[in-house]
Amino acid sequence: MSKLISKRSFLKGFAAAAAGAAAAPLVHAKPGDPLPQKWDREADVVILGYGGAGASAAITAKDAGADVVIFEKCPQGGGNTAVSSGGMMIPNNRERAIEYLRKTYDFANSEKDDELLTAFVDEAMKSKDFLLSLAPDQKVYIYGHAGFQSIPESDGIDKWRFRTPKGQKTRGGDMLFNNYRYAVETVRKIPVVYNARGLELITRNDEVLGAWIEIDGKKEAVKAKKAVVLATGGYEFDDKMLSNHTMGQKFHRLGHPGNTGDGVRMAQAAGADLWHMNALSCPLGLVVPGLKTALQINMLAPSHIYVDQDGKRFVNEKMDNHTCIYGVNLLDAVKHRYPRIPCFVIFDEEARKRGPIIGGATSGYALNREDYKWSKDNSAEIEKGVIVSAPTIEELAKKNNVSAENLVETVKRWN
Structure with a gap:
């Protein structure tokens, strides 16, 4: 791949891979690098990573006539695609989707390439047909729209998911990746x-x-x-990269443990620049001892509030799941601490009986690979100490080392 290739021309060349959000970083070779004395294997297109992005790139390259091979560092494929909820963002109106996405760039004060953005939307609109082409007798359905609903034209983008066939238990990300696997391997x-x-x-x-x-x-x-495609996922399981590129502290992980930033480091070593490394999708979650990853909180009852380490409510609990990091990532510049990391979700007996406090959550490695079964009434998690229970607000504050005076006043005001 020439170092002069642009983001725009790469996207156009591998446009059909948009369904898996595949993109190879720009590389600048270093002259004089030693070459291997012999090649152990070869192919037209070498793909590193076998999640949705790697699978999409492989399908596209193969259909274009290339000899393709995929290398996956784990014992099985899927990555974050397989442990996700299996949702795909597909525009339903070209102009409205472009306008919405432009406004998200403006909202984030982010660099924007209009030609690249337009090319992305044009190709993403083909994603439904691409998804349905993966395997026979599949059905998809709309379950929502773009996440930032306060930004105009958010309903110009739909969220699609594969429907689980009757008699099967496979759902979400596994449904999506199983179809990718069928298209790639079968x-x-x-x-x-x-x-x-x-x-x-x-x-x-x-x-x-x-x-x-x-x-x-x-x-x-x-x-x-012909090409190497880096589709190796993110870097959430690399503590050093988290420390260097993100604010806050004590991040837990939700996705696949294979995401250790390998592709990012490979691209850097070849001279690539980095872009948007501090962008996070980060819900609030909790840790169950013995699991490799955390679980996201998804309360089923409205009788709950989030409070900080001072026992004070600090946020509207309806905040968007993917942007919770921005609700808690506050530095106290006087006491030099993050008073909302960790924070606490306070709920009553009605909410406990309503169902699991992770109720409705369908994504994450703990649920989809470690097969953790949360108790229906949260009682098992109380016994494990994951949920702290107390008969009074004052005692609850003491157990969690927060101000009883503040927590009592917070709950009183909420009620």
């Missing part, structure tokens, strides 16, 4: 190599020639005759 016979972790891009002058990949503990040189 229909197109694209080879997938597991336990294969990308280490470094192999470059010469202005070209990416391939990648060093550790396969079952052995380092191999893989030649890419």
Whole structure:
């Protein structure tokens, strides 16, 4: 891949991969890099990462006539796609979707490329047909619109999900990725190599020639005759990158533990710049001892409030699930602390009996891979100490080391 390739031309070249949000970082090769004495494997297109993005890129490249191979560092594919709720954002109106997305850039005071944005919307509008082409006899349905509903034209974008067939239990992200897997492995016979972790891009002058990949503990040189696609996910399981690129502290993880920033480091080593590294989708969650990842809070009853470490309510509890980080990420510049990290959700007996405080949550590694079953009345989590119970507000404050005076006044005002 030439270092002169633009974001725009790359998107147009691999436009159909928009359904999986695949994008390879721009690379600038370093002259004089040593090349392998021999290539252990080769293909036209080498894809690192087998989630929705890697699968979309593989399908698109294969259909364009390329010889493709996928390398996945985990024992099985899916990544965050498989442990998500399986939702896909697809515009229903070109002009309204473009206008909405432009306003999100303006809201975030973010760099915007109108031509790239237009190309994205044009290709994303084809995503429904792309999704339905993955496997036979599938049905999709709309379950919502774009998240920032206070921004005009948010309903110009729909959220779609595969419908679970009768008699099956597969849902959400697994439904989505199973269809990807069928399209990749059954229909197109694209080879997938597991336990294969990308280490470094192999470059010469202005070209990416391939990648060093550790396969079952052995380092191999893989030649890419046309392109390397980095689809290796995010970096939420890399503490150093979280520390360098995000505000706040004590982040827990919701998604796939394989997201350790490998592709980001590979692209950086080849000369890539970074963009929007501090953008987060981050709900409020909690930790159950023994699980690798956290679970997101999703209260079923309105009788609850969020309070900070001083026992004071600080936010409208209706805040958008994906942007909760911005509700808690406040630095106390006098006492030098984050008074809302951690924070507490306070609820009553009515809410406890209403159902699990993670009720309705369908995404996350803990639910979809670790198979954690939250008790229907939250009693098991009280026994485990995940939920702290007390007969009075004062005692609850004491158990959680917050001001009893403040918490009593907060609850009184709320009531």
